[in-house]
Amino acid sequence: MAAEQSWLPGSFTKNYSWGSGIGLWHLYQAIRVGFQEELKPVKRKDFRARVAHLDRPDFIPLNYFLFNYTRDNKDYIAVDELVFQALTARHSPRFDHLALFAFNFGYAGHWRTIKPGQRYPTLWAKNYIIERVADVFRWNTKLVNADDIESFLRSKPQFKAKTSYRKVATNLAYLYRVGGLSALEAPRIERWWVDALFLALDRIVGDRMAYGLETSSDSLPSLLLRSNFSELSGPKSAEKTFAMAHLLSLYTICGKAGRFDPSQVQDRVSIELPDYYWQQPNNNAPQGAVHPTNPRILKTIPRECSSLAEKAGFRIVYEDDLETFNTKDFIATQTRRAVDSLVHDNIKSTLSPEELHKLTRGN
DNA sequence: GGGCCCAGCTTGTTTACCAG
């Protein structure tokens, strides 16, 4: 992505009527209605028709938060991590933070009538986050406000807007406030961050595919680096860096963006686990994959992917546990399991529970 | 300062019309 290209605000001079006290619920609702609660790509025009009765500008979800692609001369909205979270989880701040990340990351894909600037529709917000929030403010989001955004935009010749500096600045400050930008300050790994990593990968791969480029798994780390994922997803830390390696292998083994298509996952299972007896899951709720070295590395995945996740070294957490998943309990269980297996193998441990505890946490 | 409304622009698509 060329940094020197124009930053166009497009319809972000409009208001979406976010309302107060409900976060980005209207976006969540638009996605659920637009997809009719099905994890299948939907035609752009069908999405519009379905959300028409919600009486909000449909191009805000479509052109700023979701991902578009064209196939056989028809425009579709992709099923990606943001759609997955909207359709499989209750609305929560976790969704809002993921949506804010999607907005700042700013990949809208391709559609037939796309105009200049719409492929990456939020370069002004993205660069505000990178240059001001991450670099200058060190993620102290208390310093974010409309005045600061406006003066940033006025200082940037790339930002092409005749009169709308103030409107864009106030709308962006408002979006950040209702969506909870301050939560992105978290130095440790949180679930929205794990989801955001998958979303970034979906969008990077999808953007390249929409414009005719294949992406090998080997190239994902460098593409991720160049995408400014780390600058856009809160303070950097060693914990996040370690987690990225594990999560990249989980993303790859689950089939990247193909993880939402059960037949593609089934094909992957037969390749990765030739002896695995495939059973149609009797429950479509997603499961959690948690990494034994750090229980904060918890990713919801489609149920069909669980055997693949285990192959990548993750443990499966059941759906009912996810809402209340407790890091301490998980560590305790892991420690007990480790002790049990030592006892079972008739090995006398010379390690104290504390030492085992450290071992099972790794890193 | 956000919500709301509307005029108007650009681009793409459909229809109308005409020559051959």
Add this chain to the structure above:
DNA sequence: CTGGTAAACAAGCTGGGCCC
């Protein structure tokens, strides 16, 4: 009846003003 072209229309926004 066919192909080409232009006019009409519709989609998809954008900009701006007014209100509370």
